[in-house]
């Protein structure tokens with residue numbers, strides 16, 4: 001119970017890692033505040049959290065909107081009176097188009113969500129986090145580790161998010177607040193399963209073959225599941241990581257070394 005009776009706010013709770021984060025934080029003893037724009041999905045995850053014996057508050061929130069973020073921060077404090085952890089999971093993938101031709105407004109929109117939205121929510125929760133030597137975790141991506149074609153705009157956004165995490169670690173460290181990053185590679189959840197099925201059909205092979213070929217590029221010969229990524233986040237939120245700040249932990253079964 002690494003997070004017993006702590007309160008963790010999670011932005012961008014979707015069916016993949018967001019759900020895993022909520023459930024692993026709850027399993028570690030935390031109550032959670034779940035934010036995203038789709039209320040029905042939040043309600044489903046909250047039900048699962050309740051099934052683990054912890055409380056979940058859901059707030060319809062868009063991190064690109066100041067009033068909406070303020071509502072999320074206020075709901076957390078009104079419901080639980082404290083915030084110990086913040087996981088910035090919400091993200092937007094800009095168009096996967098070469099930088100030579102990508103629409104600049106779309107690149108700007110990607111930065112707005114991934115970077116400025118994350119900063120907005122983190123700033124609003126900083127006073128509460130400061131009261132309890134809180135911990136912030138940014139969810140980044142293995143796009144940090146490569147420069148493959150068409151990923152340029154996404155890499156720009158996630159690289160800026162890493163810079164944000166490191167600079168905030170320096171700014172907030174004297175107040176006792178830690179800021180770290182977790183960078184997953186592949187996450188073996190519904191989106192990727194759907195994509196591998198799609199690739200398999202296109203190539204006339206089985207989805208298992210696509211999985212095996214991809215897994216062969218990792219040291220552990222498999223792809224991480226959402227709970228395995230979430231557990232790394234739980235560690236960074238917990239007192240076990242009390243001397244860790246400004247760091248990026250890659251969780252990718254050894255696909256990239258960092």
Ligand SMILES: NC(=O)c1ccc[n+]([C@@H]2O[C@H](COP(=O)([O-])OP(=O)(O)OC[C@H]3O[C@@H](n4cnc5c(N)ncnc54)[C@H](OP(=O)(O)O)[C@@H]3O)[C@@H](O)[C@H]2O)c1
Pocket residue numbers: 011012013014015016017018019035036037038039041061062063064088089090091092113117139140141142183184185186187189191192
């Ligand atoms: N999936 C992967 O393979 C993978 C790989 C590497 C890194 N990651 C990182 O892992 C994180 C989670 O990815 P995931 O695919 O597993 O997604 P997820 O947790 O299933 O869902 C993320 C959710 O973020 C929400 N969101 C988007 N824009 C938002 C906004 N403006 N305000 C509030 N919420 C917003 C969306 O829900 P609403 O539409 O309801 O708001 C979306 O469902 C991301 O940071 C991603 O970069 C994922």
